[in-house]
Amino acid sequence: MKKLLSTLVSVGVVTTSLMAANAAITAVKVDDSLSRVNFSSPVWAKAKFSDVTLYPQTTIKMNDKNANALNEGNKAKTAKVAAVHNGNDIAFMIKWADGTVNIQQGYKTDVYGDGFAVQFAEKFDEPNALPYIGMGSAERPVMVHLQKAAKGVYEPNGKGDVSYQVNRNQTDLFNKELAAFDAKVKQMGSNDYERTFVSEGFRSMTEIKDGSNRSYARLGRDGDNWAGTLSRPMKDGYVNLHAGAIPVAFAVWDGGKMGRNGLKLLSSWVSVKIEGEKGGDALIEALGTPAKGDAAAGKEAVAANGCNGCHQVEATDPANLMAPGLANIGGYATAGYLRESLVNPSAVVVPGYNRNAHSNYMWYMEENGKRTSTMTDYSWLDEATMNNIIAYLQTLKAEVE
Numbered sequence: 001m002k003k004l005l006s007t008l009v010s011v012g013v014v015t016t017s018l019m020a021a022n023a024a025i026t027a028v029k030v031d032d033s034l035s036r037v038n039f040s041s042p043v044w045a046k047a048k049f050s051d052v053t054l055y056p057q058t059t060i061k062m063n064d065k066n067a068n069a070l071n072e073g074n075k076a077k078t079a080k081v082a083a084v085h086n087g088n089d090i091a092f093m094i095k096w097a098d099g100t101v102n103i104q105q106g107y108k109t110d111v112y113g114d115g116f117a118v119q120f121a122e123k124f125d126e127p128n129a130l131p132y133i134g135m136g137s138a139e140r141p142v143m144v145h146l147q148k149a150a151k152g153v154y155e156p157n158g159k160g161d162v163s164y165q166v167n168r169n170q171t172d173l174f175n176k177e178l179a180a181f182d183a184k185v186k187q188m189g190s191n192d193y194e195r196t197f198v199s200e201g202f203r204s205m206t207e208i209k210d211g212s213n214r215s216y217a218r219l220g221r222d223g224d225n226w227a228g229t230l231s232r233p234m235k236d237g238y239v240n241l242h243a244g245a246i247p248v249a250f251a252v253w254d255g256g257k258m259g260r261n262g263l264k265l266l267s268s269w270v271s272v273k274i275e276g277e278k279g280g281d282a283l284i285e286a287l288g289t290p291a292k293g294d295a296a297a298g299k300e301a302v303a304a305n306g307c308n309g310c311h312q313v314e315a316t317d318p319a320n321l322m323a324p325g326l327a328n329i330g331g332y333a334t335a336g337y338l339r340e341s342l343v344n345p346s347a348v349v350v351p352g353y354n355r356n357a358h359s360n361y362m363w364y365m366e367e368n369g370k371r372t373s374t375m376t377d378y379s380w381l382d383e384a385t386m387n388n389i390i391a392y393l394q395t396l397k398a399e400v401e
């Protein structure tokens with residue numbers, strides 16, 4: 001009986017932490033080749049799907065009235081995520097509901113595509129000091145794989161009309177040669193969108209174009225869902241994913257709501273257990289354990305400490321351009337990150353994507369390339385108040401659709 005009771009108690013504890021944070025995903029070890037998987041590859045039958053919730057990123061408001069109106073009151077979405085690896089390559093699938101298909105058209109700047117991204121941290125040996133979720137940060141780089149639904153149109157003149165670009169009356173090709181030429185143009189046009197970046201903050205995003213990484217990302221329709229897949233080596237010159245657990249983050253864009261750049265749904269860092277590799281417990285615990293504080297007391301402490309003077313804290317509070325919006329911070333920040341933001345605001349400086357629009361309210365100062373946050377340092381707060389504030393910040397997130 002005693003045994004049964006203690007089992008029940010521990011089950012109860014697990015349930016609370018599942019509610020508060022994303023549980024670890026398991027990357028199942030398989031023998032299949034993973035270099036070119038898509039969502040219908042048979043390997044996914046061996047995978048375990050887990051729920052990952054993605055929240056509207058509300059760090060800044062874009063300078064785009066139409067887009068802002070479309071995204072007012074966005075809810076969170078729970079996606080199904082799975083991972084498999086074979087010791088050399090690792091593959092992910094993220095499946096999320098989106099009833100409308102939006103394809104990016106390169107030549108029309110106001111038509112945006114649905115898409116997804118998978119983000120890896122280059123360094124994750126300190127689970128409470130992971131890179132900034134929104135694109136890495138100084139000295140904490142991330143690697144981002146991005147794929148969008150895009151119509152491949154070969155468009156050297158940007159008009160999106162191949163026959164206009166290729167003046168057939170002026171080619172000296174006929175019959176078979178002309179057919180081969182057309183096929184070639186079509187092939188050039190069907191290049192997909194897939195891009196990979198190394199980033200230490202938004203303004204330092206560098207696209208890898210020299211072929212020094214290998215990856216394969218695909219996007220497919222599965223009923224009313226998009227299913228995005230990414231496969232890549234477990235180790236390349238940028239990241240080494242041979243570890244007991246690795247942090248991975250996911251993002252999705254809705255082109256129908258003019259989603260692009262920071263206008264997206266974003267998960268927190270989620271731990272992915274690599275089946276067959278040892279270690280990783282500290283990471284899994286750091287990402288899966290909610291703060292121990294009292295959220296109601298934390299809300300009072302936030303008001304008493306003037307956080308609202310700079311931040312829009314809850315979605316119903318007035319917008320405040322002096323600092324990042326916190327209305328969904330509990331959805332995409334880890335407890336460790338929230339603590340670090342208070343104790344050492346300059347450890348990770350939110351890049352402030354749209355700095356020109358906030359020129360009177362600098363989010364950071366920059367000297368010799370080093371950024372210092374303009375946020376007050378709260379390292380003097382006592383431990384209980386700190387825990388209460390973190391517990392409250394973790395409750396700040398949109399409801400799930």
Ligand code: HEC
Pocket residue numbers: 059302305306307308309310311322323324325326329333338341342345346348349350351362363364373374375376378389393
């Ligand atoms: C003087 C203005 C100011 C005050 C007061 C202030 N902050 Fe900030 N805060 C900022 C600025 C500016 C940033 C962005 C730069 C950075 O990353 O530090 C920021 C960043 C943050 C972040 C990271 C946000 C993200 O999107 O990653 C959190 C969390 C945060 N603050 C919480 C708080 C809390 C909680 C309080 C009150 C205890 C508070 N802040 C008080 C200005 C302020």
